[in-house]
Amino acid sequence: MPTDAVEQLADDLDTFWQHYRPHFRTRTRDTSDCARTFWRGQLTMEDQRNFANMDRRLNQRDGQPLQHFMSESPWPARPVYKQIQQDIRDEPRLSTGGLVILDESADAKAGDHSAGAARQHNGRLGKIELSQVATCLAYAHPATGTWALVDGELFLPECWFTRSYAARRIEVGLPPERSFATKLALGLAMIQRAQANDLPFEMVACDELYGRDRDLRAKLAEMRLNYAAQVPANTQVYLQEPQVGVPRRKADRKPYTRRRVQSHQKPHTVFAVGRRSATVFLQVQVRHIERGILEAEFAVVRVWTLTATNQVRAEWLVLRRDADGRMSYSLLNGAADTPTHTLIERSCWRFYTERAYEDAKSELGWDDFQARKYRAWEHEMALTAATTWFIASIKLKWRTTCQRDPALARQFELEILPALSTANVRDLLMSVLPVPQLTPESTRQLVVTHLVNRARSTSSRLRKQQEENDSS
Numbered sequence: 001m002p003t004d005a006v007e008q009l010a011d012d013l014d015t016f017w018q019h020y021r022p023h024f025r026t027r028t029r030d031t032s033d034c035a036r037t038f039w040r041g042q043l044t045m046e047d048q049r050n051f052a053n054m055d056r057r058l059n060q061r062d063g064q065p066l067q068h069f070m071s072e073s074p075w076p077a078r079p080v081y082k083q084i085q086q087d088i089r090d091e092p093r094l095s096t097g098g099l100v101i102l103d104e105s106a107d108a109k110a111g112d113h114s115a116g117a118a119r120q121h122n123g124r125l126g127k128i129e130l131s132q133v134a135t136c137l138a139y140a141h142p143a144t145g146t147w148a149l150v151d152g153e154l155f156l157p158e159c160w161f162t163r164s165y166a167a168r169r170i171e172v173g174l175p176p177e178r179s180f181a182t183k184l185a186l187g188l189a190m191i192q193r194a195q196a197n198d199l200p201f202e203m204v205a206c207d208e209l210y211g212r213d214r215d216l217r218a219k220l221a222e223m224r225l226n227y228a229a230q231v232p233a234n235t236q237v238y239l240q241e242p243q244v245g246v247p248r249r250k251a252d253r254k255p256y257t258r259r260r261v262q263s264h265q266k267p268h269t270v271f272a273v274g275r276r277s278a279t280v281f282l283q284v285q286v287r288h289i290e291r292g293i294l295e296a297e298f299a300v301v302r303v304w305t306l307t308a309t310n311q312v313r314a315e316w317l318v319l320r321r322d323a324d325g326r327m328s329y330s331l332l333n334g335a336a337d338t339p340t341h342t343l344i345e346r347s348c349w350r351f352y353t354e355r356a357y358e359d360a361k362s363e364l365g366w367d368d369f370q371a372r373k374y375r376a377w378e379h380e381m382a383l384t385a386a387t388t389w390f391i392a393s394i395k396l397k398w399r400t401t402c403q404r405d406p407a408l409a410r411q412f413e414l415e416i417l418p419a420l421s422t423a424n425v426r427d428l429l430m431s432v433l434p435v436p437q438l439t440p441e442s443t444r445q446l447v448v449t450h451l452v453n454r455a456r457s458t459s460s461r462l463r464k465q466q467e468e469n470d471s472s
Helices: 003-007 009-024 032-044 051-059 064-071 078-089 163-171 183-196 214-222 270-275 340-347 351-363 374-401 406-411 422-432 440-471
Strands: 099-108 118-122 127-141 146-155 203-206 226-231 282-289 292-306 312-321 327-332
Touching: 003 009, 003 422, 009 032, 009 078, 009 374, 009 422, 032 051, 032 064, 032 374, 032 422, 051 064, 064 374, 078 146, 078 183, 078 374, 099 118, 099 183, 099 351, 127 183, 127 351, 127 374, 146 183, 146 351, 146 374, 183 214, 214 226, 214 312, 226 340, 270 292, 270 312, 270 327, 292 340, 312 340, 327 340, 351 374, 351 422, 374 422
Parallel strands: 099 203, 203 226
Antiparallel strands: 099 127, 118 127, 127 146, 226 327, 282 292, 292 312, 312 327
16 A cells, blocks of 8 residues: 555545536536535544534534535536446446446434435334435446445425425425435436446346336336346245236126236245245355355246236246345346356345445445435435545555555465455545644634524524514
8 A cells, every 4th residue: 555645545535526526516606615525524524524513623614604505505416426427437447247226225313304204114223213215326346346326316205295295395495396206216217317327337236125016127127237136025926937818708798908827827925935845055155255255045046927017027036045044035137048156146236235325324424414405415415425436436546556465365365355445545534634623712713603603593583483473
């Protein structure tokens, strides 16, 4: 790890900011300095990485400029995602072998005044809870160990579009043109945008929330995309191709109009397929991990499924049994002669979205932000996605210029040495971009400014309260 490469990190971040800077200019102002503050705060501060604290610690300001940039400034988030995808497309080492992963991330909320907050399923907690849910698209390139968030949408439950939420929609700044869309619709739109932007990916991976939708899988196949979709244990499949058609009209009855299964095959749940004596499991090494090698048992079975209109589709069922006995099930498309090891490998690639979310939340402070307004959420999500790509690009560059020492691998008797982590990059950035220490005088000024702003806010509320009392 050359010293000059570490010292170059500050310039790398500045070059990255210069590259994205045009996306933060509005018709009347250049607010791009605030984007640099946000990224530096994410990458060098250890805790309390909210908008106000970033501005106070890094710029010794009262926090208002960054707060306005995130919550009020009209710069659109979509061009930032598009730029990330174009940057990935322009990287020769990522030209083939990439995939996108559709998933969601839920954050529990103490109140329901944040945009999109409602009682809904929180996957992290495993129950219905007052939460805000993001539907996200991550990019991964297994051969280089690259991953980054490349798109995101805030899921808005149907209740947010009812008459009783009209005032709340105005309060959080929800665009009038925004209408209800399911998580599946949001996810499919993000995949279609990635295709339109020529993001180099050849496969889509998703968890069972999305994978259980048979029409989504059929749509991905129509888009000429391979997929590896986790499905719940009660998903029904056929072990032989069923014969489907519109039955003949019976005497004295109305003619049939819907297709249905006309042969005698019965569907099986994927859980039942895993318990059949004819299903053979093989021990397979999944990947290298910090504790050694992750292994699991896998079985691959050719199955047939039906779409919502009873069209027959051939798919591959990959069953996975971990050492603790837990089972998971994935449906994949692919030719009948697709190698078994390829199907097993693809079924495990959703692991990369867990890494992307863990990095964003644990290392980049995604959990620290409490954006109430819709625009603030969009801005925070887009900037966090860009940060994950900055980290990925640094790791990718160092993979080539600072290669791991084969002698060390032999010394430790390892096939693969540990790779540079997001935490490692942050530690190095902290050394070249230290967070300024507040002086007693600067701290006094910040506290005074904060107290003055609080006094103004209280005074404004009191005037508004008095006006309401007078009018009533």
